[in-house]
Amino acid sequence: MGTSKKVRTGRQVALVMLALAGVLVAWLVLLPRWFRRNRSLLLSRGPFRRLLRAYNNWALHISGTRRSSWGLLTHLGRRSGRTYQTSLGTHPFGDGLLLPLGYGTRTDWYRNVMAAEECAVAWKGRTYHLGRPELISGPEAMEAWPIRDRILLRLAGIHDFVWLHHLGE
Template sequence: MHAPRLFARLNRRVTNPAVRRWAGRLRSHAIIEHTGRRSGRVHRTPARVFPTAHGFAFLIGYGLESDWVRNLVAANGGAVVHRGRRYEVDDVRVHRAPEGRQFLPPGLRRFATLAGEGHVLTVRRVPGGEPGEG
């Protein structure tokens, strides 16, 4: 069961603006840069991040209808700012629960199972070139 959409709206307007100030610098958080499907505007959404061998994984906590998920999927890419570095990403994939849980750390995997969560979005770092400053 994902978190209610009411919390998503609250996060977008209240929490996210504050969290964006530091999320791209921490090991456990990142900023997902994605372009709006209709507006064409670039959005910056803070999120928990789980680095993978070739990119990043994100637990989809507010459901598959979340704008950042839909925008990344529609564009098949965007950017991720993690630990002060900006990475172009592509190969966007949504892995539904329970398959998606394999991309999560063991402790979070157990929690996601108990909570009925586990949809995960993965992206691949675009090969070539050094990451830019975020």
């Protein structure tokens, strides 16, 4: 009797873990695709906007730290001149860093960086002064990422990246 109860508990734990993995994959893979198609509709509604704001606030706290793979992009608004911070996946590439364009070229952070032609990225506990942004895509940019990230990027339909070059300190 005791063994069958352990097996049942083990199956329940496995089922919960599988469900959590499914939710994580949905969040990382399906959400960017769906968001790109329905951006204006989603951001005009209250509940999703509040959820996204809470997630972004949480991500800002861990981005750029030594243990996080996310970088914290600091950029100036192209119209307001206000300083903004955005959490993004970050990976070294060539003489700078590579940032994925998860929601396409219409995102504000991308347009702000392209207009200012410079920004700062905190990554792995260091801050880099970057500029000369280039929009790149293709196998060379994709292969710069570790295999686990490459799989998620492909599943999410992300093929475009911003290559930011080091400007010095």
